[in-house]
Amino acid sequence: QSALTQPASVSGSPGQSITISCTGTSSDVGGYNSVSWYQHLPGKAPKLMIYDVSNRPSGVSDRFSGSKSGNTASLTISGLQAEDEADYYCSSYTSSSTWVFGGGTKLTVL
Amino acid sequence: EVQVLESGGGLVQPGGSLRLSCAASGFTFSSYAVSWVRQAPGKGLEWVSAISGSGGGTYYADSVKGRFTISRDNSKNTLYLQMNSLRGEDTALYYCAKQVGALVFYYMDVWGKGTTVTVSS
Numbered sequence: 001q002s003a004l005t006q007p008a009s010v011s012g013s014p015g016q017s018i019t020i021s022c023t024g025t026s027s028d029v030g031g032y033n034s035v036s037w038y039q040h041l042p043g044k045a046p047k048l049m050i051y052d053v054s055n056r057p058s059g060v061s062d063r064f065s066g067s068k069s070g071n072t073a074s075l076t077i078s079g080l081q082a083e084d085e086a087d088y089y090c091s092s093y094t095s096s097s098t099w100v101f102g103g104g105t106k107l108t109v110l
Numbered sequence: 111e112v113q114v115l116e117s118g119g120g121l122v123q124p125g126g127s128l129r130l131s132c133a134a135s136g137f138t139f140s141s142y143a144v145s146w147v148r149q150a151p152g153k154g155l156e157w158v159s160a161i162s163g164s165g166g167g168t169y170y171a172d173s174v175k176g177r178f179t180i181s182r183d184n185s186k187n188t189l190y191l192q193m194n195s196l197r198g199e200d201t202a203l204y205y206c207a208k209q210v211g212a213l214v215f216y217y218m219d220v221w222g223k224g225t226t227v228t229v230s231s
Contacts, residue, residue, distance in 0.1 A: 001172050003154070036217040038155070045205070045221040046147075046155070052217065089155050093215045097169050099145065104154035 004029065004090055004102035011108040017078040020105045022090035023071060028100055030071035034093035037066060037075045039086045040104075046089070050075060077107070085109045112136040112220050114144075114189075114206045119225030126196050130225060132189040132206030140164070140184035143209040145218055146191050148202035148227075158204070159191065163212030174200075196229045203227075 005023040012018040022029065022037075029035055037050040048057050050066035053073060063078045073092070077084055090102040118130040132144065145160040159180040160169045168180050179192040189206055203226050207218035 003156075032215075034215060034217060040155070043223075045223050046207075047221075048217070048219050051210075051219070057219065087154075091155075091157070091217070093217075097214065098171060099157040099160065099214075099218075101147070101155040101157055 001094070001096070001098060001100055004092060004100055006088075006090060006102035006105045008103070009106045009108065011110055012080045013110045014080055014082065016080050017076060018080060018107065019077075020075045020088055020090075020107070022073040022075070022092075022102045024073075024092055024100070025071055027095040028092040029068065029073050031095060032093045033068070035066070035068060035073040036091050037064075038089045038091070039084075040089060041086050049088075080109055082109050112208070114208055114220060114222040116204060116206045116222045116225035119204065119227045121228045121230065122196055123231050124197060124229055126229070127192070127194045128196065128227060130191040130193065130204055130206075130227070132191075132222065134187045134189065134208065137208070139182075139187040141212055143167075143212055143214045143216060144182065144189045145207045145209060145214070146180065146189075147205045147207055147218070147221075148200075149205070149224075150199070150202040153202075155205075156202075160209070160214040161189070162214055167214060169214055193227070196227075198229050201227060201229045
């Protein structure tokens, strides 16, 4: 049950777009369309941003989008805003009937 | 409003036990699987355990298998995590997370704010 691989940090200026990658294996990311992304601010509950690879829950800005190719999923945030600064985690269902998270990516808005 | 609220955290000595609870409201509890997810200080999120809506299916991370037991009481809308043989590496903020269907392969949509467990002598 190794954690999915995410970059430790990414940054961008307001208005720019950034992409966070999430790499797993054929036993998790590559094998299921059960990849979700969470935004996490210190002291708060994680917030679901993307589910089932590319679907946005009601209320989440359409600036957030998700995709997957092979064993790597990606979260793209377009039109970056200061309020997007947070930690982002991917997660995937696995062939062991468990869930696995990525190590997390700290997004800094410059 | 759909909510989950964790409780039961605290300071415990290595080798000790603790039981966490998660009270659910605003939805039909028995229709949804629920997971425990933890975050150690300075670390990322780690999935710990999940249980199906009926309670008939339980699943664990290798790091807690044999030491932790997940259970639920659907008549009380409450999820539990019995933690035994606690170790320093179990020190973390423990979150309860509702999943969007009765089976554990559904993603987690609603999370609580967590309860802190500290394992130290």
